[in-house]
Amino acid sequence: xxxxxxxxxxxxxxxxxxxxxxxxxxxxxxxxxxxxxxxxxxxxxxxxxxxxxxxxxxxxxxxxxxxxxxxxxxxxxxxxxxxxxxxxxxxxxxxxxxxxxxxxxxxxxxxxxxxxxxxxxxxxxxxxxxxxxxxxxxxxxxxxxxxxxxxxxxxxxxxxxxxxxxxxxxxxxxxx
Amino acid sequence: xxxxxxxxxxxxxxxxxxxxxxxxxxxxxxxxxxxxxxxxxxxxxxxxxxxxxxxxxxxxxxxxxxxxxxxxxxxxxxxxxxxxxxxxxxxxxxxxxxxxxxxxxxxxxxxxxxxxxxxxxxxxxxxxxxxxxxxxxxxxxxxxxxxxxxxxxxxxxxxxxxxxxxxxxxxxxxxxxxxxxxxxxxxxxx
Amino acid sequence: xxxxxxxxxxxxxxxxxxxxxxxxxxxxxxxxxxxxxxxxxxxxxxxxxxxxxxxxxxxxxxxxxxxxxxxxxxxxxxxxxxxxxxxxxxxxxxxxxxxxxxxxxxxxxxxxxxxxxxxxxxxxxxxxxxxxxxxxxxxxxxxxxxxxxxxxxxxxxxxxxxxxxxxxxxxxxxxxxxxxxxxxxxxxxxxxxxxxxxxxxxxxxxxxxxxxxxxxxxxxxxxxxxxxxxxxxxxxxxxxxxxxxxxxxxxxxxxx
Numbered sequence: 001x002x003x004x005x006x007x008x009x010x011x012x013x014x015x016x017x018x019x020x021x022x023x024x025x026x027x028x029x030x031x032x033x034x035x036x037x038x039x040x041x042x043x044x045x046x047x048x049x050x051x052x053x054x055x056x057x058x059x060x061x062x063x064x065x066x067x068x069x070x071x072x073x074x075x076x077x078x079x080x081x082x083x084x085x086x087x088x089x090x091x092x093x094x095x096x097x098x099x100x101x102x103x104x105x106x107x108x109x110x111x112x113x114x115x116x117x118x119x120x121x122x123x124x125x126x127x128x129x130x131x132x133x134x135x136x137x138x139x140x141x142x143x144x145x146x147x148x149x150x151x152x153x154x155x156x157x158x159x160x161x162x163x164x165x166x167x168x169x170x171x172x173x174x175x176x
Numbered sequence: 177x178x179x180x181x182x183x184x185x186x187x188x189x190x191x192x193x194x195x196x197x198x199x200x201x202x203x204x205x206x207x208x209x210x211x212x213x214x215x216x217x218x219x220x221x222x223x224x225x226x227x228x229x230x231x232x233x234x235x236x237x238x239x240x241x242x243x244x245x246x247x248x249x250x251x252x253x254x255x256x257x258x259x260x261x262x263x264x265x266x267x268x269x270x271x272x273x274x275x276x277x278x279x280x281x282x283x284x285x286x287x288x289x290x291x292x293x294x295x296x297x298x299x300x301x302x303x304x305x306x307x308x309x310x311x312x313x314x315x316x317x318x319x320x321x322x323x324x325x326x327x328x329x330x331x332x333x334x335x336x337x338x339x340x341x342x343x344x345x346x347x348x349x350x351x352x353x354x355x356x357x358x359x360x361x362x363x364x365x366x
Numbered sequence: 367x368x369x370x371x372x373x374x375x376x377x378x379x380x381x382x383x384x385x386x387x388x389x390x391x392x393x394x395x396x397x398x399x400x401x402x403x404x405x406x407x408x409x410x411x412x413x414x415x416x417x418x419x420x421x422x423x424x425x426x427x428x429x430x431x432x433x434x435x436x437x438x439x440x441x442x443x444x445x446x447x448x449x450x451x452x453x454x455x456x457x458x459x460x461x462x463x464x465x466x467x468x469x470x471x472x473x474x475x476x477x478x479x480x481x482x483x484x485x486x487x488x489x490x491x492x493x494x495x496x497x498x499x500x501x502x503x504x505x506x507x508x509x510x511x512x513x514x515x516x517x518x519x520x521x522x523x524x525x526x527x528x529x530x531x532x533x534x535x536x537x538x539x540x541x542x543x544x545x546x547x548x549x550x551x552x553x554x555x556x557x558x559x560x561x562x563x564x565x566x567x568x569x570x571x572x573x574x575x576x577x578x579x580x581x582x583x584x585x586x587x588x589x590x591x592x593x594x595x596x597x598x599x600x601x602x603x604x605x606x607x608x609x610x611x612x613x614x615x616x617x618x619x620x621x622x
Contacts, residue, residue: 149437149552151444151564161554166596186580234580235612236621238500240477261477261501262470262578328481335478336418338471345470353411353419 003135003172004108004124007033008143010156011118013041017159021172040122044112048099111136135175142167177314178207178271179366180219181358183334185346186263188227192349192358195219199363209271210251222248223267226255230265233257240331241324244315254314258327260334262345266327270314270366322365329361423478437552444553444564454562458586462570469574476511476519477501502579503621505605505613509540512572520571521548538605542572545595563587565599572601582606 004025008017015037028036103110104127113121113136121139125132146164147153153161177200182193195207195215209215226246233242246255251271258266313319333354337343411417447460480499502508509528517525521544531539547565555562565587576583584604592598605613 145434145437145552146554149434149441150554151441151448152554152556152559160556163552163554163596186578235503235616236619238503240481240499240501259501260474262473263580332423332478332482333419335423335474336421338474339423340418344467351419353417357419 002126002129002176004126006124006139006168007037007040007122008159009037009041009120009122012156013038014156016119016157019165019168021169040112041120044099044114044120046099048097051097051099113140115140135172138171139168142171177203177273177366178209179362180207180209180215180223180269180271181330181362182220182223182267182269183330183349184224184227184265184267186265187346188224189346189348190220191264191347192354193220194355194358194362196359196362196366198366200366205359205363208273218251219253219269222251222253223255223269226257226267227265229255230257230259230267234259241327243320243324256320256323256327258324258331260331262338264334266330266334268323268327270319270323272314326361326365329365330358333357333361423475424482427479433548433551436548440549440564440567441552443567454559457562458566461564461566462573462585465567465570465572466574466577469571469576470578471574472516472519472571473575473578476515479519480515502581504616505540505581505609507622508576508579508581509542509603512575513542516572516575517544520568536604538607538610540603540605542601542603543590544568544599544601546597547599550597550599561589563589563599565601569601572603576603576605581609583609 002022004022005020006017007015010016015034018033018037098114100112102112106127108124109127109129109132111123111125111132113123115121121136121143123132123136123139125135142164146167147159147161150161150163153159177198178195179197180193180195183191185191195209197203197205197207199205207215209219211218225248229246230242233245240259240261242257242259244254245257247253248255254270254272256268256270258268260266334349337349337351337354338345343349443464444461447457447464451457451460477499500507502511513525513528517523525542526545527541527543529541529543531537531541533539544565547568549565549567550563553564555564569585569587573583573585576585583606586602586604588600588602590598590600
């Protein structure tokens with residue numbers, strides 16, 4: 001039952017924050033983290049555009065898929081335009097495709113949360129862990145408080161906010 | 177009773193001033209000073225000369241209302257002071273009407289009407305405020321209390337002025353609403 | 367050290383115009399002025415006739431302000447103050463100047479609210495609990511006023527400590543401690559500016575209060591983190607020589 005690490009990716013796919021909460025994880029170099037963030041950003045965009053749509057019997061206005069960012073263009077992304085004659089919808093009508101949300105392996109579970117402004121929070125946790133949405137919500141809240149309300153933080157730049165670190169560790173430790 | 181009220185900033189800059197008369201015991205609220213031709217500047221001189229007393233009393237007495245602090249006998253002018261915590265001073269000069277025995281001089285002064293309509297009260301008016309009325313005795317406890325009420329009400333409006341984001345300390349108070357409120361307070365209490 | 371209080375400097379700028387106006391007024395009868403000022407002013411009154419003078423000052427007394435909106439506002443104030451600054455000291459000076467006028471205003475408001483409340487609870491921690499409240503004449507009542515009622519008005523709790531300098535060379539220095547200043551809650555100062563404390567804004571408020579009461583003082587905010595309180599801030603109040611001299615005179619005179 002533990003949180004392994006947290007990665008925050010800005011809307012352009014750049015790594016702005018990375019933190020490990022568990023000792024004994026394999027160390028990655030800063031460059032590897034940057035590559036990981038960029039790769040995930042691309043994969044996320046692809047998963048969003050290949051989200052299958054369900055045909056709708058009624059002629060409700062179809063939700064158009066969000067256009068993918070330029071660096072995520074892949075051949076598979078272009079193969080899914082919906083035929084204009086039949087209306088389709090995503091599994092949750094009214095909610096546009098968000099892309100990859102969770103990924104599970106036997107070693108960890110990766111949860112991705114994307115904010116309205118396109119910032120992505122990646123949380124690596126124990127696969128048996130439950131209530132990850134609660135943790136994610138709290139991390140988002142702490143981010144909104146201690147990063148976005150900090151007059152010295154420049155948008156889209158790496159997060160170096162000491163009080164964010166402090167409150168994040170404090171809260172996670174309090175949970176454990 | 178005639179009144180001259182002024183607000184001075186902590187650095188003695190006049191921020192606001194107004195002259196008015198009593199509205200109690202049949203008064204019509206128009207100032208009738210004893211020497212109307214010189215009242216305009218004499219009142220200011222008398223009020224400002226009491227600042228020394230205010231500044232002395234200010235550090236001995238922590239009250240905001242310092243009561244009657246100074247008298248200028250030649251004009252029988254009585255001065256009451258109120259200090260805001262931020263250092264502005266409210267000074268009220270009050271001058272009781274002359275007794276009916278001196279009516280002759282007051283009548284001539286009143287009919288002089290040198291300073292326009294505002295001071296051209298009829299000569300007999302001063303006898304109307306009889307000595308029995310509260311306001312006629314400038315040092316009675318009732319007068320002190322009435323002045324205190326007046327000062328408190330002006331203070332409330334002063335705080336409202338100060339809280340305005342467009343007001344900086346030391347600025348002249350030009351609001352006609354403020355003037356109206358002070359006039360109303362004068363009518364109510366004095 | 368016996369420079370005039372900042373009132374004077376502020377006034378000389380803001381009031382040069384009204385001085386002349388006041389001088390001109392003396393030429394005219396006061397009653398005449400009265401009518402004139404009402405007619406010739408381009409003052410706009412709201413259509414519902416509700417000016418600031420018609421609103422009650424205690425209306426927002428128990429109202430609460432959103433912490434988030436304050437945080438965003440304060441963040442913008444810091445950003446604004448940061449424009450074209452020459453250094454950390456300059457930035458702190460600007461924050462201080464933003465707080466100063468606020469202190470002057472709060473002082474009057476605080477006394478008004480204490481006067482008008484029948485319970486007179488908000489000034490009760492100061493040495494003078496009788497109503498109406500007394501203006502502080504000595505340094506200690508002033509400090510109690512800041513530590514208690516002012517802090518409660520601003521932050522809804524008293525400050526955490528009030529100390530006098532132990533050094534005999536600096537008897538004019540007092541310290542007010544806040545373990546976790548509200549203004550700094552969401553602020554992380556970058557490492558290269560580690561000396562900066564944005565509570566300089568609050569220091570400006572304190573300075574305004576001191577100056578307003580006639581206690582010329584310089585107030586600065588300093589970081590004093592502890593293990594438990596990483597944001598602990600000390601407000602250092604340095605009173606001017608004129609204040610210390612008066613303090614001695616008043617002590618001899620037995621004024622409390």
